[in-house]
Each structure stands twice: as C-alpha cells, then as structure tokens.
Amino acid sequence: MPAPTCSSCHAARAALRRPRSGQALCGSCFCATFEAEVLHTVLAGHLLPPGAVVAVGASGGKDSTVLAHVLRELAPRLGITLHLVAVDEGIGGYRDAALEAVSSQAARWELPLTIVAYADLFGGWTMDAVARSTAGSGRSRSCCTFCGVLRRRALEEGARLVGASHIVTGHNADDMAETVLMNFLRGDAGRLARGGVLGSAGEGCALPRCRPLQFASQKEVVLYAHFRRLRYFSEECVYAPEAFRGHARDLLKRLEAARPSAVLDLVHSAERLALAPAARPPPPGTCSRCGALASHTLCQACALLDGLNRGLPRLAIGKGRRVLEDKPPLSGNPSSDPAASQGPCTCEQSRDGATLCGDGGDRAEATCVLQSDLSPTE
Numbered sequence: 046m047p048a049p050t051c052s053s054c055h056a057a058r059a060a061l062r063r064p065r066s067g068q069a070l071c072g073s074c075f076c077a078t079f080e081a082e083v084l085h086t087v088l089a090g091h092l093l094p095p096g097a098v099v100a101v102g103a104s105g106g107k108d109s110t111v112l113a114h115v116l117r118e119l120a121p122r123l124g125i126t127l128h129l130v131a132v133d134e135g136i137g138g139y140r141d142a143a144l145e146a147v148s149s150q151a152a153r154w155e156l157p158l159t160i161v162a163y164a165d166l167f168g169g170w171t172m173d174a175v176a177r178s179t180a181g182s183g184r185s186r187s188c189c190t191f192c193g194v195l196r197r198r199a200l201e202e203g204a205r206l207v208g209a210s211h212i213v214t215g216h217n218a219d220d221m222a223e224t225v226l227m228n229f230l231r232g233d234a235g236r237l238a239r240g241g242v243l244g245s246a247g248e249g250c251a252l253p254r255c256r257p258l259q260f261a262s263q264k265e266v267v268l269y270a271h272f273r274r275l276r277y278f279s280e281e282c283v284y285a286p287e288a289f290r291g292h293a294r295d296l297l298k299r300l301e302a303a304r305p306s307a308v309l310d311l312v313h314s315a316e317r318l319a320l321a322p323a324a325r326p327p328p329p330g331t332c333s334r335c336g337a338l339a340s341h342t343l344c345q346a347c348a349l350l351d352g353l354n355r356g357l358p359r360l361a362i363g364k365g366r367r368v369l370e371d372k373p374p375l376s377g378n379p380s381s382d383p384a385a386s387q388g389p390c391t392c393e394q395s396r397d398g399a400t401l402c403g404d405g406g407d408r409a410e411a412t413c414v415l416q417s418d419l420s421p422t423e
C-alpha cells in the first residue's frame with residue numbers, strides 16, 4: 046500500500062507517523078513542526094531572552110546534537126548567540142571519541158567550542174580515577190551520580206568561562222520521565238516538587254538553565270536527526286550499565302508499550318505535582334567552600350570531592366556499611382589508596398542539624414546525597 050500524503054503540505058508522501066499523535070508527515074514538514082515546537086517551548090517558558098549568550102552542553106550525543114542544530118536554526122528569530130561547551134569527564138575510550146564528534150559539529154556549524162576537563166577543575170580527578178576509587182567499596186554503581194554532580198558543576202564553570210548568560214542541555218521527554226520515575230522510586234518528595242519545571246531561573250549565583258527538548262520524545266529526536274542527516278556519537282558510556290537509571294528506563298519502555306502517552310504523561314504530571322510546603326526543599330544558600338549554590342553547608346560537588354579526597358567515596362554518596370574509625374584525610378591525590386583511610390563522614394550536610402553526619406551509616410549517607418540536588422543525568 047503506498048504511503049499516505051503528508052497531512053501538512055498535502056504534496057509529498059508521508060515518511061513517518063508522529064509517535065505522539067499518529068499524524069502522517071513528510072520529512073521536511075516533520076522537521077519544521079519539531080523546530081516550531083521547540084520554539085514554542087522556549088518562547089512560552091521565557092527560557093532564552095533576546096540577547097542571551099547561550100552555552101549549549103554538547104556531549105556529541107543525539108540529544109545535544111539535535112538541540113544545538115535546532116537552536117542554531119532558531120537563533121536569528123530568538124536573537125540569541127550560541128557557544129558549545131563540552132565537558133571532558135576523563136572516561137578513556139569513550140569521551141575522546143565523543144569530543145571528536147563535538148569538534149566536527151562545531152566546525153561544520155561554525156559555532157565556537159570550549160572544552161573543560163574534570164581533571165583541570167577537580168584537582169586531578171577524572172571519572173576513571175573516581176571509578177577506580179569507588180571500585181570495591183560497593184559504590185562502583187554510583188559512578189553516574191558522581192559524574193552527574195561534577196558535570197553540572199563543570200558545565201557551569203565552562204559557561205562562565207565563555208561569558209554565557211544561560212545554559213541549555215539536551216534532556217528530552219524520556220530523560221525527564223525517567224527522572225520522575227526515579228524520584229518516585231526513591232520517595233524523593235523534595236525533588237518531585239521541583240522536578241517538572243523547564244529549568245531553573247538561576248537561583249543565587251548559578252546561571253539560568255533550561256531544557257528546550259523537554260517535551261520532545263526520544264523517538265522524535267532520533268527522527269529529526271535522521272531527516273536532517275545529523276551525525277552524532279551514539280555509544281553508551283562505559284559506566285552507564287551500572288546506573289539505577291537503566292531500571293527506570295526499562296520500566297518506562299514497558300509502560301510506554303502499554304500506554305504510548307506514558308512518557309509525556311509523566312513529564313506533565315511532574316509539572317502539575319503540588320506538594321505540601323513542608324515537602325519542598327529549603328531555599329538554597331551558598332557552599333561554604335566554593336561559593337556555589339548549595340542546599341547545605343557544602344555544595345554537592347564539594348561534598349563528593351571531599352569524600353573522594355579522603356578515600357571515602359561511600360561516605361559522600363549512597364548507602365554503605367558503617368565506618369567508625371577516625372583517621373586524618375588523605376592528600377587529595379586521586380591515586381591515593383582509598384582503603385588506607387576511613388574516617389567520620391565529612392559531608393557536613395546532616396538534615397537534623399548536626400555539623401557532621403556522624404558515623405557514615407546508612408541514614409547519614411542517604412541524607413548527604415539522596416535529598417540534595419542531583420542532576421537529572423545521574
């Protein structure tokens with residue numbers, strides 16, 4: 046049976062049915078509709094004002110590739126300028142190849158590109174060093190959580206470096222729905238209360254951030270890349286298979302098979318969730334060490350780095366066994382032996398008002414990270 050005619054231009058043959066509506070469209074009408082929807086998201090949410098200098102978090106993957114391409118198309122209408130910012134997390138055999146993809150995109154689209162590296166920003170720590178440090182501590186599955194926190198900080202630093210006024214990331218509707226599911230599964234009411242918004246207005250000293258693809262499904266992002274013939278890096282990070290997010294993703298796929306609107310329903314339900322004021326996190330302050338936005342005495346990045354530098358990654362993140370000895374901190378060298386030192390929790394973030402969380406037991410550790418500001422990338 047021949048393909049139906051495009052329901053928009055009524056001239057070309059349809060090349061796809063939109064997953065969200067079933068509408069039959071040709072490739073070029075689909076791309077125009079996709080771009081118009083992103084434009085609407087940006088304008089309706091007042092996300093990027095005219096004159097904004099926008100740092101695009103560029104990973105080389107499909108989402109940020111599509112985001113950069115769409116924003117480049119829309120830039121004249123929005124009156125914004127773009128600057129790609131890529132973060133080199135120091136993941137051997139993975140990020141190097143992705144950065145090559147970003148570099149060639151920047152050259153092809155004539156966009157300025159700045160690369161910032163964890164190793165330079167975080168006292169020599171790369172993700173490979175973090176993974177080595179957490180291996181054997183039972184925390185190796187937390188790599189994505191460490192990386193999410195540090196990447197958020199690195200992106201902020203990179204954006205400041207290039208004089209950006211705003212940061213955008215390529216999180217799509219599926220990413221957002223996974224995050225909502227994860228927050229439900231963890232019972233994280235505080236983050237659910239603010240998880241649905243399109244971005245943050247830039248509380249305190251942080252730059253405003255937003256996710257213009259938040260209502261675009263992953264399938265449509267891939268279709269857009271296909272019809273616009275965009276080249277991107279598509280391998281999965283070597284640490285991703287360990288992440289909790291994978292379980293939320295599997296669950297979401299099954300929900301979507303039963304109910305195609307499940308992804309957008311979750312995104313919208315997060316927007317509409319109105320939680321009791323008591324469940325909302327307190328207004329953020331500033332980190333006592335670096336001055337960044339923080340919900341506690343230390344910001345997440347400083348708390349995590351503190352744990353790593355002391356050879357105690359499990360005290361800064363997730364749940365683990367009790368550590369009772371009190372020994373001095375390590376030198377801060379990523380190559381230090383983590384097993385050689387164990388001490389009290391250094392996160393200084395106890396919810397119950399104590400300066401230190403104490404013995405690093407389950408309650409304290411869960412308080413340190415699970416109730417604070419993890420990025421949706423974890």
Ligand SMILES: Nc1ncnc2c1ncn2[C@@H]1O[C@H](COP(=O)(O)OP(=O)(O)OP(=O)(O)O)[C@@H](O)[C@H]1O
Pocket residue numbers: 101102103104105106107108109110130131132133134196200213214215216217220421422
């Ligand atoms: N190394 C990086 N450098 C700069 N920005 C990044 C980096 N990694 C992720 N981001 C930003 O965070 C967004 C979400 O990243 P995530 O790791 O969840 O990957 P993703 O959903 O597969 O996105 P992508 O397809 O763009 O890699 C990306 O779209 C990008 O904007």
